[in-house]
Amino acid sequence: MVLDAAFTSVGVNYFQVVVPKIKDFESDFVKTGKVTSLFSFANFDFSKALYIWKNSRSWNVAKQIAANLSKISNNDRESLRLWARESSIENWKSDSIGKIKGVGLITYQYLRMMGGVDTVMPDxxxxxxxxxxxxxxxxxxxxxxxxxxxxxxxxxxxxxxxxxxxxxxxxxxxxxxxxxxxx
Incomplete structure (x- = not known):
């Protein structure tokens, strides 16, 4: 989901471009145990996956999001839920995720939604x-x-x-x- 949000933030077609790339990453790195958590993703050498997605900015955004969320809890789902519950739309630019360069309001809202907040992303x-x-x-x-x-x-x-x-x-x-x- 973190990678999904970062890839989508560059404005490409979600179903035609992002979804296939996420599935490729999942197949090559998640299912093989090379990336097992937000923490391991935050420390992942994305140069090994540039054949899947060439945009370094997207990888950096995703890694920074993962690093921030992984500090909240050892449980990835709990980290996202706890962050989302404490986040607010009013202060999104000063939020630990919102202030990451490359995270805009749409990405921020998408992550809040995936964390259980009933809101909308203005895409x-x-x-x-x-x-x-x-x-x-x-x-x-x-x-x-x-x-x-x-x-x-x-x-x-x-x-x-x-x-x-x-x-x-x-x-x-x-x-x-x-x-x-x-x-």
Missing amino acids: KIVKRVINEILVKTGKPPVSDNMEFIKTVEEIAKQTGYRSIELCFMSWFINQPERINEMP
């Missing part, structure tokens, strides 16, 4: 779908990311859906068959 797909719905209901589209997050959270309260559900429904509305491709 271009989600914004397009939600803004189309807003326009169809006579409301103006929302371009500012922070305002967009608040708008989706309000829509969630009004509709009974969770923000995270609205986010993923937006991602899969035109390609429901892709749900099973998520790493």
Whole structure:
């Protein structure tokens, strides 16, 4: 998930580019026991995996995220959950993960969502779908990311859906068959 977030942050197509590369990394390094935890990933020599992904910035972002999370707990899932629970959207730029160069608001929100926070990531797909719905209901589209997050959270309260559900429904509305491709 950390690698997924870092690879996606460079703006490539998630299903066509990121998912296959994550699966390659998992096959070559995770399933073989070369990377077993956030801590081991934080200390991983990514030069050994440049044949999978050539962007050094992405590797550095992923390693810094892993290093920060691995300091929280020895249990990777618990680390992500504890970090996410304590994180906030209001102070995201000063957060230990948010201040990593290369981690933007979308990556930050994605990690919070994966850690169990009911929120939304304001990526271009989600914004397009939600803004189309807003326009169809006579409301103006929302371009500012922070305002967009608040708008989706309000829509969630009004509709009974969770923000995270609205986010993923937006991602899969035109390609429901892709749900099973998520790493």
